[in-house]
Amino acid sequence: DIQMTQSPSSLSASEGDRVTITCRASQDIRNDLGWYQQTPGKAPKRLIFAAYILQSGVPSRFSGSGFGTEFTLTISSLQPEDLATYYCLQYNTFPLTFGGGTKVEI
Amino acid sequence: QVQLRQSGPGLVKPSQTLSVTCEISGDSVSSDTAGWNWIRQSPSRGLEWLGRTSYRSEWYNEYATSVKSRIDINTDTSHNQFSLQLYSVSPEDTAVYYCARDGSGGLSFDYWGQGILVAVSS
Numbered sequence: 001d002i003q004m005t006q007s008p009s010s011l012s013a014s015e016g017d018r019v020t021i022t023c024r025a026s027q028d029i030r031n032d033l034g035w036y037q038q039t040p041g042k043a044p045k046r047l048i049f050a051a052y053i054l055q056s057g058v059p060s061r062f063s064g065s066g067f068g069t070e071f072t073l074t075i076s077s078l079q080p081e082d083l084a085t086y087y088c089l090q091y092n093t094f095p096l097t098f099g100g101g102t103k104v105e106i
Numbered sequence: 107q108v109q110l111r112q113s114g115p116g117l118v119k120p121s122q123t124l125s126v127t128c129e130i131s132g133d134s135v136s137s138d139t140a141g142w143n144w145i146r147q148s149p150s151r152g153l154e155w156l157g158r159t160s161y162r163s164e165w166y167n168e169y170a171t172s173v174k175s176r177i178d179i180n181t182d183t184s185h186n187q188f189s190l191q192l193y194s195v196s197p198e199d200t201a202v203y204y205c206a207r208d209g210s211g212g213l214s215f216d217y218w219g220q221g222i223l224v225a226v227s228s
Binding site: 091 | 143152153154155158168169170171204206208210211212213214215216218219220221
């Protein structure tokens, strides 16, 4: 199984800060990576797929990059509504696997 | 607009079968461009993909290694729904269970059900 290592596991930042979350795959997954945002009591919501394509309706302050084994999610200017836990998902190879999550506090 | 609505019991006894159903609206379980997935989430295991079913002239299923020996995903085309059966459950199977579609953007999940908490306890 492909292991997805996400870091940091939590972070605290201020409104307006630039925030970066990293996901590392244990083997090459090309750009078959998605990023999800989850708030308490809700299902995860897709922010980005194919490593960098922004889901329709998602604010442009979210961006993704990377290819192969190293990926990043960036929030360019953190907003209060971005308080959530963020997960990466690799969908290159079955079984599909998630990262462990990054809890963002403001 | 695709909507997924889940139903099932909130409590299952150890060694019994966990069964959750996902009713689809706005798409078809027989779609040849979508896949239908089960995912669970618990504090100890995080988000864990369990399996997927898809129709490409015939039905294809994929399952997670961790549950492969005791899982089935079935489809009901007449009711446009799919279901998860997890056999011989233990308290470690206590989790929020989600259904989700992959239909745009490779196999990443674009639509999710609301989630259902299933506790395994005697």
